[in-house]
Amino acid sequence: MVLMVLRKAGTAAAAAGVVTFGLLGLVTVGTFAASGTPQQSANHAALSPGTVPAAFQAPIQQWGALCPEISPPMLAAQLYQESGFDPKAQSGVGAQGMAQFMPDTWAAYGTDANGDGKKDVWDPLDAIASAATFDCALAKDVAKVPGDRQANLLAAYNAGPYAVTKYNGVPPYKETQGYVRNIQAMARSFTVPTAPVEVSGQSAAAIYFAQSKLGTPYLWGGEGLPSQNGRFDCSGLTQAAYASVGITLPRVANDQWYAGPHPSRDQLRPGDLVFWATDLNDPRSIHHVGIYVGGGYMINAPHTGAVIRYDKIDTREYIGATRVTSDGAQALPARNADGSVSAPSRPGSTTPTSPTSPTSPTAATTPSAPVAPAALASPSGAATPPAAGPPAAAAPPAPTGPDPAGAGRPAARN
Secondary structure (H helix, E strand, O other), X not given: OOOOOOOOHHHHHHHHHHHHHHHHHHHHHOOOOOOOOOOOOHHHOOEOOOXXXXXXXXXXXXXXXXXXXOOHHHHHHHHHHHHOOOOOOEOOOOOEOOOOEOHHHHHHHOOOOOOOOOOOOOOHHHHHHHHHHHHHHHHHHOOOOOOOHHHHHHHHHHHOHHHHHHOOOOOOXXXXXXXXXHHHHHHHHOEOOOOOOOOOOOHHHHHHHHHOOOOOEEOOXXXXXXXXXXXXXXXXXXXXXHHOOOOOOOOOHHHHXXXXXXXXHHHOOOOOEEXXXXXXXXXXXXXXXXXXXXXXXXXXXXXXXXXXXXXXXXXXXXXXXXXXXXXXXXXXXXXXXXXXXXXXXXXXXXXXXXXXXXXXXXXXXXXXXXXXXXXXXXXXXXXXXXXXXXXXXXXXXXXXXXXOOOOOOOOOOO
């Protein structure tokens, strides 16, 4: 993409003014940190558009209503954490499919959802239905335990039903309490907001960090390290911007998409992360991210050969936005360099034996299902480095008008 240039002095002033006013005005409107959005009750919550691959949206919505203790967003959050919605995921210890069932657990809870006469762990429809069936079986096991029934179910998923019954609720295990908190927080990212999404007071400082990097040359895989001469790629920049305000985002754009609820285009506020995907019906194809600054513009690290700069967001492949929240970011799985989850929390095979030491084997009958490596392998969502884009001039102090070439979109796979 070529650098935006001035067509008319008035256009430039107007564009710069919109961005400047938007940043100063809109960011200061929200002076509190968002912790999520109001959720619809029980299992009637709808999935937020673009958060689940289109092929899986209807079955997750259907099976997420199997029992009152689960919901479509909660089921989606579990499947995302298990496999990133990859039907062919397989872990090093033998967990299989989108829901990461161990063979013995699949034998007990596998469900033929598509009516083909087979209970196939690799079939996504069967896996989705079986995950819901398993959840509801656990909910039944702990139905007499007082308290939040969904929290008790999730605790049973992590530590086993016996531990939940023993402690008359979520057991005092750090791992289990973290799992319950994280799944429920992550579920908010999959839930259609039922009210305006709150604005984060941390957004202004994140934008300030990004603005301080304007004009810095792009580096694929760049995280701003001294060894990289302080250069960034797209998700490296957004990660560093939010790290400057104490929020740890995942490294890749695909995972950053789930760091909070998703405001609509007309609800965008400065500091929101904005995303692009090759397939607008599949969030797994997200390949670029920037930081919205107001007035229809973002700061981003576009592609090889370019510099960190302002660009328009209303371009093709725009899939949506995320309003980053502290609990949403904290809930996301931490990934190793190969994309695998570094600290999986799964049911059955390891039950915490003390509040600080989740180490001993469990007597539960629900074996563990560790997360398989994610499909992503590159720092910002790409499988291979992108081709170099055309060289760009130094970034302007503010957007000055429309892109004369009409390109208006980030280069693929940043």
